[in-house]
Amino acid sequence: MGLSNEKYNEIQREYETIRLKNRHTLEERRDYVYKNVEGYKELDDSVVSISMDMAKKRLEGDESVMDELHALLDDLKDMKRSLLKGAGLGEDYLDPIYDCPDCHDTGYIGSERCHCLKDRIVTELYEQSNILDYIEKNNFDTLRYDFYEGESLDLFKRSVQACHELIDTYDTHPTNLLLYGTVGTGKSFLSGCIAKDMLDRGYSVIYFSAISFFDLLAKEAFGHNSKEDLYNPLEYIYNCDVLIIDDLGTELSNSFTASRLFYFINERNLRRKSTVISTNLALDKLQETYSDRVFSRLLSTYTVCKLTGPDIRMLKKLS
Ligand SMILES: [Zn+2]
Secondary structure, three states: OOOOHHHHHHHHHHHHHHHHHHHHHHHHHHHHHHHHOOOHHHHHHHHHHHHHHHHHHHHOOOOOOHHHHHHHHHHHHHHHHHHHHHOOOOOOOOOOOOOOOOOOOOOEEOOEEOHHHHHHHHHHHHHOOOOHHHHHHOOHHHOOOOOOOHHHHHHHHHHHHHHHHHHHOOOOOOOOEEEEEOOOOOHHHHHHHHHHHHHHOOOOEEEEEHHHHHHHHHHHHOOOOOOOOOOOHHHHHHHOOEEEEEEEOOOOOOHHHHHHHHHHHHHHHHOOOEEEEEEOOOHHHHHHHHHHHHHHHHHHHOEEEEEOOOOHHHHHHHO
């Protein structure tokens, strides 16, 4: 689920950088204190020598003076803290520094991901989704039924239900969605709802307009991208949890787009990932444009939802 290994490793390196930065800050603070707080370094040196004594005695199997040495260390600790306080630095000035005190900047609490790592992953997923701006305003929180009436309202409700089903059953049996209908009937909006909800749950979502989707495929197929580029966008498109292809039919369609679409649909199904396709084309036009085999594959493996009604984008502008 979620990120590619490359991205995940990148985040791990960010954590390393945070730990390094904080260690560095702490070292600078210690240098400052050694130079400016009289007696502090001597206390630190005593701590080191007592600790070494303890280790030595433990190795020799002599536990008799441990309590005494522990008490001594506690005293030294208190003395150090009061020296720092006296110097106006705050008694915790030389405590370890963490951006996230909960996981000590490791990203994990035991074997569980810390909240900071989860947030970081969601942010990353958002950034790579291509749909960041759109879903800010177009999501389940802003969903409205009052633009629809009669049959259009029934169809819209059914589509919303299908979106929820796709989200709720993703882990057990991923489903696909084909949203079709005329311009402005809410297809892209519903894609946005799915995208935001899934991203917030920590799933990877990639959004493409059909034009940019087939553009990318053509570039890959005809080798415009550098082979040295380790990041293979196609691999990511195959593997992301939810792929959204918006406005299918607006691209320049030909036998290449039809065969690639067929391949993609199959590949995503094999990998048990959800795909959401929206189109302004009517079903017969879809069949005509992408061949019978694409059409029958769509019908057999996608939940097909029709949307009708007035152009809501226009209504929203007016309201
Ligand atoms: Zn954390």
